[in-house]
Amino acid sequence: MANKKKKLTVTLATMMALGTILSACGGGNNNNTAAEATNAGATAATTEGAAADSGAPDTSKEVKLKMILVGGQPGDYDKVFGELNTKLKEKINATVETEFLDWSDWTQKYPLKFAANEDFDLVYTANWAFYNDQALKGGFLELTDDMLQKYMPKTWEAMPKVNWEQAKVDGKLYMVPNNNVEVTDKVVLYREDLRKKYNLPEINSPDTYANYLKTVAKEEKGITAYGAKPADGWKWHELDQTLLEQNNNFNLVDANLLPLAYKLDDASGKIFNIYDTPEFTSLLKYYKDLADNGAWSKNVVSNKNDVWQDIKAGKVSSYAHNLGTVAANLAEMRRDKPDVELAIADLTPDKKKIAAIATQNGMSIHATSKNAERSLMLIDLLQNDKEIHDLTMYGIAGTNYIPEGDDKYKAGPAAANYTGFSNWGWNSPLNRQDAAYPKEADDMFNSWQSSVYHFPLETFVFDSAKVKNEVANIGNVMLRYAIPLEYGLIDDIEKGQADLIKQLKSAGIDKVQTEMQTQIDAFLAAQKQ
Numbered sequence: 415m416a417n418k419k420k421k422l423t424v425t426l427a428t429m430m431a432l433g434t435i436l437s438a439c440g441g442g443n444n445n446n447t448a449a450e451a452t453n454a455g456a457t458a459a460t461t462e463g464a465a466a467d468s469g470a471p472d473t474s475k476e477v478k479l480k481m482i483l484v485g486g487q488p489g490d491y492d493k494v495f496g497e498l499n500t501k502l503k504e505k506i507n508a509t510v511e512t513e514f515l516d517w518s519d520w521t522q523k524y525p526l527k528f529a530a531n532e533d534f535d536l537v538y539t540a541n542w543a544f545y546n547d548q549a550l551k552g553g554f555l556e557l558t559d560d561m562l563q564k565y566m567p568k569t570w571e572a573m574p575k576v577n578w579e580q581a582k583v584d585g586k587l588y589m590v591p592n593n594n595v596e597v598t599d600k601v602v603l604y605r606e607d608l609r610k611k612y613n614l615p616e617i618n619s620p621d622t623y624a625n626y627l628k629t630v631a632k633e634e635k636g637i638t639a640y641g642a643k644p645a646d647g648w649k650w651h652e653l654d655q656t657l658l659e660q661n662n663n664f665n666l667v668d669a670n671l672l673p674l675a676y677k678l679d680d681a682s683g684k685i686f687n688i689y690d691t692p693e694f695t696s697l698l699k700y701y702k703d704l705a706d707n708g709a710w711s712k713n714v715v716s717n718k719n720d721v722w723q724d725i726k727a728g729k730v731s732s733y734a735h736n737l738g739t740v741a742a743n744l745a746e747m748r749r750d751k752p753d754v755e756l757a758i759a760d761l762t763p764d765k766k767k768i769a770a771i772a773t774q775n776g777m778s779i780h781a782t783s784k785n786a787e788r789s790l791m792l793i794d795l796l797q798n799d800k801e802i803h804d805l806t807m808y809g810i811a812g813t814n815y816i817p818e819g820d821d822k823y824k825a826g827p828a829a830a831n832y833t834g835f836s837n838w839g840w841n842s843p844l845n846r847q848d849a850a851y852p853k854e855a856d857d858m859f860n861s862w863q864s865s866v867y868h869f870p871l872e873t874f875v876f877d878s879a880k881v882k883n884e885v886a887n888i889g890n891v892m893l894r895y896a897i898p899l900e901y902g903l904i905d906d907i908e909k910g911q912a913d914l915i916k917q918l919k920s921a922g923i924d925k926v927q928t929e930m931q932t933q934i935d936a937f938l939a940a941q942k943q
Contacts, residue, residue, distance in 0.1 A: 471565055473507040477785045479792060480511055480534040482527060484543060485835030487514040494809050494832060501802060506791045514835055518718050521647045528553040528780075535783040536793065538836040539589060541773040542670060546583055546875045548778075554588035555779040555786055565787050566590070566794030572843070577772035580873050589776040590793050592841035596770035597862055599762070600656045603725070603740040604732035606757035608634065617759040620657055624704060630731045631708040639709045641721035641730035644901070649892040651701065651900035652734050660762040662693045665869075667930060668876050671885050673892065673918070674927055676934075678766055678869050683934045685927060689896065690915050698899065698907045705902020714901050726751065741855035745848055749825060758855060766867035775838040796840035803844045807837055815846075822849045874937050881929050884922030891917045 488494070491512070499509040513534070515523045524544055527534065528551070539545040539554070548554050562570045573593050581591045604617060604626060612629050615622050630639040642652040650669070659665060663678045667685060675688040688694060704710070711717065722743055724730040735743075737758070744756050777793050779786050795802040800820075808815040808823055809832030816824040823846040878885045895914040904910035 471787055471791065473788070473791075475507070476503070477508045477788050478511065479508055479536065479785055479789055480513070481792075482513050482515065482524075482534050482537040483836045483839070484515050484517070484520050484524070484538050486516050487512075488809075488833060488835060489831035490809055490814060490828060491832075494805060494814070497810065498802065498805055501805070502792065502795070505795060505799070505802075506788060508785075508788045508792065510792060517720075518646055531782060533782075534780050535785050536777055536779050536789040538776075538839040539778045540775050540839075541771065543836075544670075545589060545773055545776070545778070546668075547670075547878075549583040549586075549588040550877055550879060552781055555781050555783060557587045557590070557779070557790075561787075561790060562590075565790035568798035569593075569794050572798060580772040581776065583875055584877070589773060589778045590790070590797075591772035592775040592839060593772075593797060593843060594775075594841040594845065596774050597737070597859065597866065598768045598770045598774070599660055599737070599760075599862070600734050601737050601740055601758050601760050601858070602653075602656070602732055602734045603743055603756055603758055605630070605755070607755035608731055609757075610755075617757075618761070618763055620661065620700065620761055623759065623761055624700065624709075627704055627709040627732065628707040634731065637728065638711055638724070638730045639732060640704070641719075641724055641733040642710060642714055642901075643717045643719055643721055644715045644897050645718045647893070649889060649896065651897070653701075654697075654900070656734055656761050657700070658688065658694060658697055660765050663766050664688060664693075665768065665871070667871075667874070667934075668878075671878065672876075672888060672923075672926065672930075673896070674923075674930055676871060678768075678867055681870060681938075683871055683931075683938050685931055685934065687915070687918065687923060687927070689911065689918065695911060698911060701900055702902040702907050710901065712903070715897055715903065725756075728754070737855055737859060741852050742848065744852050744855070745850040746825075748852075749850060758852070758858065760858060765865075767862045767865040769866045769868065771873055775836070775841055777839045793840065797842040798844065800844055803840070803842065804846070806840070807845065808832070817846070818849050822847050824849045870938055870941060871934065874934060876930055876933060878926075881922065881926045884926050887921035888918060888923055888926065891921045 491514075495510070495512060502508050502510060525547070527537075528548055539548065545554075569590060573591070577591045577593060578587060581587055581589045602617070602623060604623075608630055609617065609626055612633060614626055614629060617623050617626055627639040630637060644652075655669075659675070664675045665678055666673070666675045666688065668674075673688045674685050676683055676685050721730060721733045725733065725743070726747060740758050744758060747754055747756050777796075779789050783789060796806055797803065804811070804817070809826070809828075811817055811826075813826050813828045814832040815826045815829060818824060825848070891914070895910070895917050898904055899907065899910040899914060
């Protein structure tokens, strides 16, 4: 569970760029069938054809591509993408127009794009952003080895084979994954100056963090101790990934949709309702104590504010996110408001760390795109052409960023005008590192490497097709019953937990759990063969 990226992760590259990784939940509905997607792939592979005998792609016809990205449109979009289109015209005889789905409602709008079969060519996706869901529903074009080798040869050569394998759903590929190292664990960003002001102990555990939040809530009038924005549709408390999953070595099968999890070291893959565990019961008491001590607003469940901007404005003292994002926040604060001292804390330093699979960020082709080949050529440039990659990742040199050598950069005078959207879809080895990137974040990331844990279900994907109605009903129950309960707005938490479990049963969670267990058992059995 991440903060609107939710299981959103720490990529060493994302750690290098300023931005906000948010993830989300949800399913969708699509009128395309898998067969239609396959047919579209076959059609796409022949529409442009090879150039005479050379076998090179035919780019003689100019095309206009439509791309959909997640996040708010950056202020300098017209300038940056205007320059991009000049370069694309020269390189692949194409231009691209981008639609941005704002963080405040992207989880609702994203699946509707597919359900309505809107006309677009390529789209950001991720394991936390509808990839598995739309791949199974036929929303994405199947990508074959021949297509990849022909239309994106640089990516084919640079991408580790394991990345392609991890991105497959039911043995078929529907995504060009990013090419980067990531770790999914969450940390918290907090006001170190306030910790020092009240002489509080180092924050390195759930208890020391609670002590900090309650102290700030009591002593600092006008500052909300903990910031969250549940109103954008995320179904979990924003500390759940840290305090419920990481702290207990649990892993949710699909954090976007369901409260079903397994223990990382359980080779049998036995799943359980995470809400019906002693660990969740204990965590509810922790959350209730924080709520009763004013750690967050009583109106928290309706909050849609940009929490980082509230922290920067001095309205909020702490929040949870992936290491890359909070490190970028820390660098930004040191640049813009050096009198405010922030720090990063890992609340589960001794627990297992999970490496993100390649689908943490990526790009897919719409199943009905008429320009699949040129779209793949665009992605090839985004990942591997230094000029294109620098431009789309960091903006205009000298304005949005200042290059330092080949692999580092500093924020430019207009850095804030080009950030906050999902250009991580083409993270690659060409990513630059912010010269101001905090050493403590680098040290933390490096220390995690020895604790990264690989487990049998790392690449398991749940197919919810047989229980899609139940899954939708469960999501509604989580929003209605779990969110208020977890944010301490229910006085009787024992009754609240019982009501939540009862409502989940009525929604069909037992049927979903049975179907999921059947798929997991088959997946594990196939691995042993």
